[in-house]
Amino acid sequence: MSEALGTTETTRDTKTTRNTETVRKYLPGRDALTIYSLLVVVIVASATIPRFASPVTVGFLLLDVIPILMLAMPMALVIISGEIDLSVASTAGLTSAIMGVLYAAGWDIWTVLGICVIVGIVAGAVNGFLITTLGLPSLAVTIGTLALFRGLALVVIGDNAVANFPPGLTKFFTSKIGATGIPTVMIGVLVIIVFFAVLLHFTPFGRGLFALGYSTEAATFVGIRVGHAKFWLFVGTGVVASLVGIYWTLRYSSARSDNATGIELTVIAAVLLGGVSIFGGKGALPGVIAGVLLIGTLNYGLRLAKIPDVALNIVTGSLLVLSVVAPSVFSWAKERARRRRLRSHDPRPRASATTSTTTTSA
Amino acid sequence: MTLSTKPNPAGAGAPARSGAAATDRNASAFSTFVRAREIPVASALVVLVVITAVINSQFLNPQGVKDLLLNATILIIMAAGQSLVIITRNVDLSVGSVLGLVAFGTGSLFNAFPNIPIVVVFLIGMVFGAVLGGINGLLVTAAKVPALVITLGTLYIFRGVLNAWAGGTQYFAGDRPVSFSDLSTETVIGFPIITLIAVFVVVAVAIFMHAVRSGRDLYAIGSDPDAALLFGIPVSRRVLYAFVANGVLTGLAGVLYASRFNSVGATTGDGLELNVVAAAVVGGVAIAGGSxxxxxxxxxxxxxxxxxxxxxxxxxxxxxxxxxxGLLILASIIVDRVASIRRARKLRVSEARDV
Structure with missing residues (x-):
């Protein structure tokens, strides 16, 4: 958006080309900024924290970050289309609970896993139906299903825990690829990332989501099937949430009703940090991945540096607030720079207009 | 997040057009009933209490009623505060953390100054809440970012600050003066004192929202922020004050929490925000603002x-x-949606007649 604005201005006004470029050099795109911050954090952490730069770190960091990374993919698409889904962590918890109960009842593990994915589809479809068919606000609906799905998880499994999953399977979920320290399940996670990246950036459906988030009415007139697109997005978050539930259960080898509680907040923080606009219509997946890894690395590094867990909340929260306040500050600074440029280069008829705006702003 | 202004989904429009006159009276009676959202919610409450009392006669003995009211008090005050914010088309998710901070602050105040007057503690707690609410309000109005995101962030930050401050420390009721704990055990004509405080707060805020100009402004802002701005309402200032007022009420709830419950510590009020928002939504405060x-x-x-x-x-x-x-939240937003669809259709019909 802002880049497009920048280029038209450059072509229109050759005199200010240099000016614009300086501005753009100091105010890079939001996702680039997140990627730079990630690099800085990794370099600083490797230099200052002993034993940070090692395959063990890579392994544990990725194992910790995988649930957030998986959920951030469909969540980015949902937020780009102008909606939000707060129920993902509860869906994962419900999946985990059902998985535990069915397995404990002696069902075949593969049948159980299949049912888990169906649970995800149904949970997503419930959200999608309420939001698209009934036209309810997604924030309210998913606050409701957040409570409902977590509540159903409690109904299903109570305060029991099921732990005796097949050892081969649980071992697979914590295994690493050779000596690289990269968890084997990362292959599956990569498939999910590639799927959503291609869907968002290389298909008409994905381009439609940007239009949708920017203006629902315009998207409707262009011929995008708004309800249809949104419905399938919520089914998508439901399915990925159920996969996260399965991962969580097998990684910690424990099915409980409170598995994955509260991670929806971290997921949303990571997505926004990655440069996706909460207003919809803007964002890209590379930035989102960097956002997830930034939060994960910061948390892991701070823990390794023996900074108590309590600081982590503050870091996540401040990053979230910063990531949404920063664009406002940027656009304010850009606007100011543009005004100053106009004033110095084009004193003729604008003079009165500029003075009037300065007086109102002052 | 964005409410679509599109007319209702299929099916809802079809039956009314045939035999409009006959169903008109029925429909209007129904929509008045649904529109006054407090009536169905209150009826549900009465039905619930009656059925429970029939099944278990112990439910309505004096002690049972007292427990019922005590348990509701803190949520009532917080829901009243939250409704101010939601009516302006915002939301404050950080209230659980704010309550925790104020409750723990109350505990440590009594610990540091055992003889501090109780009134001063209430004042400090409410000012503390006001400051925290003001931080939210300033961030929301200055950055022009949805309150959902900002308060999600401050939910984490305030909880982190509380964690750092409290660590493993907990303060117990034994550290606090008896007269302070008495607020939640003594009753006046059957009502616990803190419940009376809650009732007083609700009545005061309700009168303000109903009769005072700046209270009415909050509805205008929530219905259409742009129109409110054009109309000359100082939108940012009003929204900021709504957040501050919510902070004051949450602060009050925090002090009362320390009076009501035995221990206050780092996890006090964790996850409470969901119940508060749920209470407001179930009570008919539309999440999209304005009503x-x-x-x-x-x-x-x-x-x-x-x-x-x-x-x-x-x-x-x-x-x-x-x-x-969860089911209650979903049911109440669906009822709201149905009511607004009916209202919109009725408006269209009456406009069409006038032309």
Whole structure:
């Protein structure tokens, strides 16, 4: 958006080309900024924290970050289309609970896993139906299903825990690829990332989501099937949430009703940090991945540096607030720079207009 | 997040057009009933209490009623505050953390100054809450970012600050003066004192929202922020004050929490925000802003806490409680949606007649 604005201005006004470029050099795109911050954090952490730069770190960091990374993919698409889904962590918890109960009842593990994915589809479809068919606000609906799905998880499994999953399977979920320290399940996670990246950036459906988030009415007139697109997005978050539930259960080898509680907040923080606009219509997946890894690395590094867990909340929260306040500050600074440029280069008829705006702003 | 202004989904429009005159009276009676959202919620509450009392006669003995009211008090005050914010088309998710900070602050105040007057503690708690609410309000109005995101961030930050401050420390009721704890045990004509405080707060805020100019402005802002701005309402300032007022009420709830419950520590109030928002939504405060009442939110809070007690009283598995809360939230937003569709259709019909 802002880049497009920048280029038209450059072509229109050759005199200010240099000016614009300086501005753009100091105010890079939001996702680039997140990627730079990630690099800085990794370099600083490797230099200052002993034993940070090692395959063990890579392994544990990725194992910790995988649930957030998986959920951030469909969540980015949902937020780009102008909606939000707060129920993902509860869906994962419900999946985990059902998985535990069915397995404990002696069902075949593969049948159980299949049912888990169906649970995800149904949970997503419930959200999608309420939001698209009934036209309810997604924030309210998913606050409701957040409570409902977590509540159903409690109904299903109570305060029991099921732990005796097949050892081969649980071992697979914590295994690493050779000596690289990269968890084997990362292959599956990569498939999910590639799927959503291609869907968002290389298909008409994905381009439609940007239009949708920017203006629902315009998207409707262009011929995008708004309800249809949104419905399938919520089914998508439901399915990925159920996969996260399965991962969580097998990684910690424990099915409980409170598995994955509260991670929806971290997921949303990571997505926004990655440069996706909460207003919809803007964002890209590379930035989102960097956002997830930034939060994960910061948390892991701070823990390794023996900074108590309590600081982590503050870091996540401040990053979230910063990531949404920063664009406002940027656009304010850009606007100011543009005004100053106009004033110095084009004193003729604008003079009165500029003075009037300065007086109102002052 | 964005409410679509598109006319309703298929099916809803079809039956009314045939035989409009006959169904008109019925429809209007129904929509008045649904529009006054407090009435169905209050009826649900009455039905719930009656059924529970029939099944378990112990439910309505004096001690049972007192417990019921005590459990609801803190949620009622917080729901009243939250409704102010939601009516302006914002939301404050950080209230659980704010309550925790104020409650722990109250505990440490009594610990540091055992003889501090109770009134001073209340004042400090409310000012503390106001400051925290003001931080939210400033961030929301200055950055022009949805309150959902900002308060999600401050939920983390305030909780982190509380964690750092409290560590493993907990303050117990024994550290606090007896007269302070008495607020939640002494009763006046059957009502616990802190419940009377809650009722007073709800009535005061309700009068403000109903009769005072700046209270009415909050509805205008929530219905259409741009129109409110054009109309000359100082939108940013009003929204900021709504957040500050919510902070004051949450601060009050925090002090009362320290009076009501035995221990306050790092996890106090964790996850409470969901119940508060749920109470307001169930009580008919539309999440999209612009409609709802403070006493509706209060009745919603009473309904939610009564369900918990009722489930225990009739020996239903306690695990059902959260699922029922979820269903209640969904049911109430669906009812709101149906009511607004009916209202819109009625407006269209009456406009068409006038032309």
């Amino acid at each position: 709802g009442t403070v006493y509706g939110a209060a009745i919603g809070a009473l309904l939610l806490t009564t369900i918990t007690s009722a489930l225990t009283a009739v020996r239903v598995d306690k695990f059902w409680q959260q699922a029922i809360v």
